[in-house]
Structure formats: structure tokens, C-alpha cells
Amino acid sequence: MLINLGKLLTLLAWLLMFYNIAMPFGGNISLILNILLGVTVMMHLLQLLMFYVVFHSVMPLKGKDYLQAFVFGVFAMWQYRQRALADMANKP
Numbered sequence: 001m002l003i004n005l006g007k008l009l010t011l012l013a014w015l016l017m018f019y020n021i022a023m024p025f026g027g028n029i030s031l032i033l034n035i036l037l038g039v040t041v042m043m044h045l046l047q048l049l050m051f052y053v054v055f056h057s058v059m060p061l062k063g064k065d066y067l068q069a070f071v072f073g074v075f076a077m078w079q080y081r082q083r084a085l086a087d088m089a090n091k092p
Contacts, residue, residue, distance in 0.1 A: 006075040013040070014071065049071050051080070058084045 024030040
């Protein structure tokens with residue numbers, strides 16, 4: 001439940017930042033959102049690298065898995081962590 005709420009809020013933040021690119025808000029809000037977009041992209045790329053390092057040897061990953069990790073960041077990583085732990089618990 002918490003993961004899905006976090007994913008929804010993250011998606012709304014992405015939409016707000018991209019909306020600002022298409023139709024800039026007035027004043028400093030536009031500048032702040034542009035800076036936030038740059039920081040968010042860099043942080044999510046770093047999380048994508050961490051996602052690859054942690055999960056590529058534990059479970060098979062596809063392109064959509066990496067896309068989810070980039071878009072949703074830590075919330076996707078929590079979800080894949082839960083899946084990896086469940087897979088490891090089911091193995092003899």
C-alpha cells in the first residue's frame with residue numbers, strides 16, 4: 001500500500017515537472033522545477049545503477065523493470081527487494 005502511494009506521488013511529481021517544461025509556470029517556480037527535474041533525473045540514474053548492481057544477479061530483469069526503477073526510484077527498488085526476498089525464501 002505504501003509503495004503504491006509512493007509510486008503515485010512520484011508519478012505526479014514527474015508529470016508536474018514535465019508540464020512545467022511544456023508550459024512554464026511564472027516566476028521562480030519554473031526555475032525551481034527545472035532544477036528539481038535535473039536533480040531528480042541524476043538521482044534516479046544513480047538509483048538505476050544501484051538497482052542493476054543489487055538485482056541483476058538475483059533475478060532476471062527486463063527493460064520494463066529498469067524503466068520502473070528509473071521512473072519510481074526507491075519505491076520500485078522496495079518492490080523488487082520484496083520480490084527478491086520472496087524468491088530466495090522459496091528456494092530450497
